[in-house]
Amino acid sequence: MPFDPASFNPPTRTLMGPGPSDVPPRVLEALSRPTIGHLDPRFVEMMEEVKGLLQYAFMTENALTMPVSAPGSAGMETCFANLVEPGDKVIVCINGVFGGRMKENVVRCGGEAVVVEDEWGSVVDPQKVEAALQAHPDAKILAFVHAETSTGAQSDAATLCRLAGEHGCLTIVDTVTSLGGTPVKVDEWGADAVYSGTQKCLSCVPGLSPVTFSDRALEAVKSRKTPVQSWFLDLNLVLGYWGSGAQRTYHHTAPVNSLYALHEALLILREEGLENAWARHELNHRALKAGLEAMGIGFVVKEGDRLPQLNAVTVPEGVDEAAVRRTLLEEFNLEIGAGLGVLAGKVWRIGLMGHASNRRNVLFCLAALESVLSRMDAPIEKGVAVDAAMAVYD
């Protein structure tokens, strides 16, 4: 081999992009505990606890609540592959990257996608959704993104789920960026198939995707006329391992250590309490916003529709946005995110997710951003950001 790699020692970054977010030491330590067998009775006990803790996080009593053994995209695919049969009509709301990915999933499952489109940065418009539900009484599923990670917009999941229910539709809801950061009330919403990720507001390592299915959704999976096209994601099989009862059937080898980490991350969430976590995300968002606005930097999403944990902000006139991110990373070990899709080059995405949503990070980010932008002679207000943020905390 022409190369001679050594052990990889990552730099210590501050992760304020769209995820992964900073993982607390307690979770990293849990991750590194000795591996045991995926059918070990002690491990099975822990699996039960993970299910219970996820029910807490999702605010649901759904029996089918578990982590898929792969990242959030596989959680999305779990929902679509299990619920969409060839020919099924699915109303898909697109207001950013992840709605587009949902549509792609529908098509690949042989379904027919009816698209309800809203501008990137806007929330999903319930009126358009209601019109689509009326125009397509044969639709089986309404799919939408609660927290659009590409824009920072938070849609009204309660209303959208209610409309779907009134028209006899199941719902598939993306809560990858919301779970643990803003309210995800699965039972209160009456949502049917909901997926999330571990590397955002749960502050766990990336690689798992928590999902929860209502009994109605599970019934639809069990009464399919065609087999689920994915063997790996087929819930009829996965439940042999993750379902209840002492007897677990081998399906695939679970990612044992990542599940230790998720268990610990969920414990931390429960110790803090969901409501407190939401309030903390809100407070740090307000401080960051005050600082950014004092500098003269605006938001993509209009006030009231914003996710506090994912701030998509506009790049000041004439600034090379990639150079700013590079400098923040190289000089400050600080990661913020680039824009995706139509927003590429125009916005930054500043995450305040989970463990990373704290005052230190808010002040550090504002100070570092101001320093870098000043050197580039960007048209910003100087010397005011940190004070403006501090005023929110005081």
Added chain:
Amino acid sequence: MPFDPASFNPPTRTLMGPGPSDVPPRVLEALSRPTIGHLDPRFVEMMEEVKGLLQYAFMTENALTMPVSAPGSAGMETCFANLVEPGDKVIVCINGVFGGRMKENVVRCGGEAVVVEDEWGSVVDPQKVEAALQAHPDAKILAFVHAETSTGAQSDAATLCRLAGEHGCLTIVDTVTSLGGTPVKVDEWGADAVYSGTQKCLSCVPGLSPVTFSDRALEAVKSRKTPVQSWFLDLNLVLGYWGSGAQRTYHHTAPVNSLYALHEALLILREEGLENAWARHELNHRALKAGLEAMGIGFVVKEGDRLPQLNAVTVPEGVDEAAVRRTLLEEFNLEIGAGLGVLAGKVWRIGLMGHASNRRNVLFCLAALESVLSRMDAPIEKGVAVDAAMAVYD
């Protein structure tokens, strides 16, 4: 919530089942290093090293050599979902659980499976395969399991790949249990799509599936007439992230920490050297075999066809096999595996994989097994196993 979970502290087991195997402290430590972004330039450098190290392990120069972000079953599905189009004919060799799973994959991809069956515990019969290739000149793919984890049989991959090549077929090869334990010579065999797992002879945590595709196989993926039915596993998209070049396109969030661990596990393999690792697996297998045979316990697979890293052995007459495993786990913290499918209740599967393939484990397992079987009045020879094993090492 009716329960009050605390941090999970797993017991320290010795893992001698069919996987996961014991993960060395160096790998667990690497796993727990601080998470960084999946698009961080330093992380991208590490990804390149992982690809190079996997090429070493697979003995290939295939450019498409990378870990899938999910367990071995998803690696299997990556191969089938990308190569099988609706209507494609695939010859599938079944001599255990995983051949059966391959067939299931073919069907779910809309392909037509032609099954070549051999008894569980036997290797795949090249003569039957040749007959099938002749009878089905329109077959596109030959799929077989190199190392059948359910039985411990190792098939002749070189011959099977040669036959496929002579008939213009691509090959899909399961090396989940062989990679790092016995020779997997992808380029020498001329294999086309090969997948493995991290939790067997690589002694890494479970959750990733290394795969390698020949240029010919990649060409077949790129020239598909229909889209790959899985968005998550579509290599046309995954390669935007894992392909070469400085510019990485976001596809899904990579399991960052698990990849640190795989990097470290592959470094350990390279430090030891593939040939030395194979010799170590062979030596410890011979010692275990000597001890078991001295006790009067026989093997499922005939000599010469056995995987040294996975020993399927017959349960002595009249012994409650589950009780033996339970006692080993509870009293000795020692995990050995149960039989699967038609072998359930009849065999144990004793793994000597990766880091766990060492003299301490061989002697410990023999001593513990003899102790438990003696107490159950099993018809075994006593007081001879350890000496017989030691004679192999001397």
